[in-house]
Amino acid sequence: MRHLLPPTPQFYVTAPQPCPYLEGRMERKLFTALQGEAATALNDTLSKQGFRRSQNVLYRPSCAECAACMSARIRVADFEPSRSQRRVLKRNANLKRRATSPWATEEQYDLFRRYLDARHADGGMADMDMFEFAAMVEETPVRSRLIEYTDRTDREAGPKAACLTDILDDGLSMVYSFFEPTMERLSPGSFLILDHVAIARELGLPYVYLGYWVPGSPKMGYKANFAALEIYRNGYWSDIGDPDGYDAALHPLSTAPIAEQVARINLPNGASVVR
Numbered sequence: 001m002r003h004l005l006p007p008t009p010q011f012y013v014t015a016p017q018p019c020p021y022l023e024g025r026m027e028r029k030l031f032t033a034l035q036g037e038a039a040t041a042l043n044d045t046l047s048k049q050g051f052r053r054s055q056n057v058l059y060r061p062s063c064a065e066c067a068a069c070m071s072a073r074i075r076v077a078d079f080e081p082s083r084s085q086r087r088v089l090k091r092n093a094n095l096k097r098r099a100t101s102p103w104a105t106e107e108q109y110d111l112f113r114r115y116l117d118a119r120h121a122d123g124g125m126a127d128m129d130m131f132e133f134a135a136m137v138e139e140t141p142v143r144s145r146l147i148e149y150t151d152r153t154d155r156e157a158g159p160k161a162a163c164l165t166d167i168l169d170d171g172l173s174m175v176y177s178f179f180e181p182t183m184e185r186l187s188p189g190s191f192l193i194l195d196h197v198a199i200a201r202e203l204g205l206p207y208v209y210l211g212y213w214v215p216g217s218p219k220m221g222y223k224a225n226f227a228a229l230e231i232y233r234n235g236y237w238s239d240i241g242d243p244d245g246y247d248a249a250l251h252p253l254s255t256a257p258i259a260e261q262v263a264r265i266n267l268p269n270g271a272s273v274v275r
Contacts, residue, residue, distance in 0.1 A: 011262050013062060020123060021217040022068060031059035039141035041268035044169045049265060050232040052211060053166060053175055055139040067255045071232040072213040076200045078228035085194060092191040095149040095160060102144045104134035107158035111180060118181030143167045161188050171207030172200050215246040235264055
């Protein structure tokens with residue numbers, strides 16, 4: 001009997017666009033389709049190499065001018081919350097977690113819209129309608145959950161926060177999170193990360209993947225506040241060290257050519273990209 005191997009993923013590069021994190025920079029992404037029976041293995045493998053999922057696409061930054069966007073993850077076994085993070089947990093103790101299948105609801109979309117309008121009104125997702133939101137949540141070829149947080153003291157209220165989360169073979173990947181903007185003083189974004197660390201501990205998973213950390217970015221710099229944080233840089237994971245010591249990542253000569261980046265990618269079962 002012949003065993004058909006899954007097709008080798010093809011990698012592409014997007015056209016340059018203005019970077020949403022660093023003013024005056026141009027952003028470019030390396031991406032591949034995520035589909036078929038090998039989708040889970042590909043998502044697991046490329047997530048370990050700095051890729052992120054968006055619906056049925058895996059991508060990572062591949063900019064010509066800098067290498068500032070670095071994938072970040074927390075080592076769960078070594079993580080201890082800081083004093084301020086323990087206060088965040090106490091301030092949000094009224095939130096009750098509920099994990100559901102990735103199925104979009106109107107209540108979730110209403111929360112999502114309030115979040116965007118308050119915090120990202122000029123961002124790339126600002127015009128998303130209900131159908132596009134449903135696609136973001138539901139079009140997943142891998143094991144995903146929509147984790148909702150409701151107020152224990154108000155059972156009639158809708159969700160106060162939510163996170164679309166992928167379950168990888170070595171951790172949880174926080175694909176996209178959003179929350180009630182009136183709760184901002186309670187630091188719900190930090191609470192979601194802290195609670196995902198708790199979920200990973202419950203499941204015996206070693207990592208929580210946070211997306212990209214960007215030195216010098218007001219929007220993305222907060223991730224450096226979490227202990228046991230690793231970043232993916234130059235082909236391997238390492239402790240973040242001093243967050244202020246990454247000026248070289250902003251240098252225009254800090255990135256390797258696209259062909260070299262693709263050649264370094266490892267695929268499931270130890271395969272390499274065929275060029």
